[in-house]
Amino acid sequence: MAKAAHIVFARDKVANVVAASDFFAHNRPAFFCVACGKELRRNAPETGFPYFSHVDRTSCRLAAHYALRAAAQHVLMESRFIKVPIVGVAPATAGIQGLLVQWTDCIADIKVIHVPVDFVAETADGQLIIDISIPGLGRTAARERIAKLEVPALEVTLPDPTRVKGWADLRRCLLHSVDNKRWIYPFAKADTSASPLPAEQWHAPATTAGRAADARAPTSWTSPLAFADNAFFRQLRWADQLDVLQKQMGLPCGQWPSDVDIDVRGESAFGVDRRGWQADAFSHFVMRTATEPTAAEIAFSDVLKYLEERYWVEPNQEAAARKAVFYYLQALAGRGVLSPLIEDIEEPTYLVTHSGAAVADDELTWTAYAMLSASQLRVLSVQAGLRVPIDLVQELLESFDDCHPSVPVGLYVATLARKLHAPPGSVLAFLKDAGLVTDAPVSLPPSSQENLF
Ligand SMILES: [Zn+2]
DSSP states (O other), rough: OOOOBBBBBETTSSSSSEEEOOOOGGOOSSEEEETHHHOEEEEEESSSEEEEETTTTOOOOTEEEEEEEHHHHHHHHHHEEEEEEEOOOHHHHHHSSSOOOOEEEEEEEETTTTTEEEEEETTEEEEEEEEEOOOOOSSSSSSHEEEOOOOOOOOEOOOOOGGGOSSSHHHIIIIITTTEEEEEEEEEGTTTTOOOOOGGGGGOOOOOOHHHHHHHGGOOOHHHHHHHHHHHHHOOHHHHHHHHHHHTTOOOOGOGGGGGGGOTTTTTGGGSSSHHHHHHIIIIIITTTTTTTSEEEHHHHHHHHHHHSSSOOOOGGHHHHHHHHHHHHHHHHHHTTTTEOOOOOSSSSEEEESOSSSGGGEEEOOOOTTTTHHHHHHHHHHHHHHOOOOOHHHHHHHHHHHHHSSOHHHHHHHHHHHHHTOOHHHHHHHHTTOOEEEEEOOOOOGGSSSSSO
16 A cells, blocks of 8 residues: 555535445545645555545645544544543553543634634533644644643544544544543633532633632633624524524514614625514614613614625625615614614614514513423524533523413513523523413514515
């Protein structure tokens, strides 16, 4: 077999990572190099393992390395677990003493406080950065830079690409082996020598003695994943994006108000139906501030930035995207939802004048004998995209122990949304899914029922 590393992973037309050995690989029409993006051909020799090679025989020195890195990120994304060494255990015995870490949310290739990292997972015990090290491939970020983040970080060293023939090899060394992993910054849960952290600090990064003293409220800490949410949303399929948007709006798309279906110039710049990006901006900027005691300000540039992070805008569509957002906000002002605060053509700013909240508070009531179980809370909060800190779990369970909070639904939703840093629509969706809230039939203006997706 040739010494040069064979490329065993590639991207298909829709950017999925595939292996040359995949059963269905030979049915796929096209494969592309992860490193250079050029087309690859699948070769299946009579003896030996299938592999990819460049169609135009271009020299692409690190193609196998980059392909392995992309495949590793894909495996972490799909598997949602990794076996990690226990801190302070001698490598000789570490292999049998690994600890399994699982997560629900994760993202590849993301910057954590300006440091690019290969992978971040949100585990029940806080964030975990996974740094993928491949012999011969430069690092995504230096160990020292990652260590300085003070977020638990694990370095996984993969074998030379010549030694990984497909998914099985990769999964074994990436997920299950322990002796090829070491901590750049320790994970509190894997550190048996550390005293257990108080519950309030579960979501904070592992603490040094000095920092443990300044007991921070969990809500004051912003997860690195909060920055990643928009990038994550952008990677979702449209059906899943729509699901998120319906939760943000607190309504199925067929019942969205006409405020999120406004014909504006440049509306196709975000690559989705205008109702998609408009509902996104409307629920994120107008609805979430509707319950705040003081009128909220909305800056044009914030709305544009938010949408550009959440949708693919082609470089030649950037001007159109600016136009679309500008005219959309102007149109909302024309409808009395917003009122102009600073009429600067470059940086217009508006005030929310009309609640716009499609979730009218007085339409909603608590269920008579409201019950919320721990497992319901766990499953449904994840479904609604909520991250419930450990200290709020108990409070929530006690609030719905055959009873319901004494405040109106709307106020409770607004308060809980603030505590969770979540859109009220998501909180409401969660309460509805859990059967804690019922709504009286809402009569909708005819204009909002016309256009279904
Ligand atoms: Zn290439």
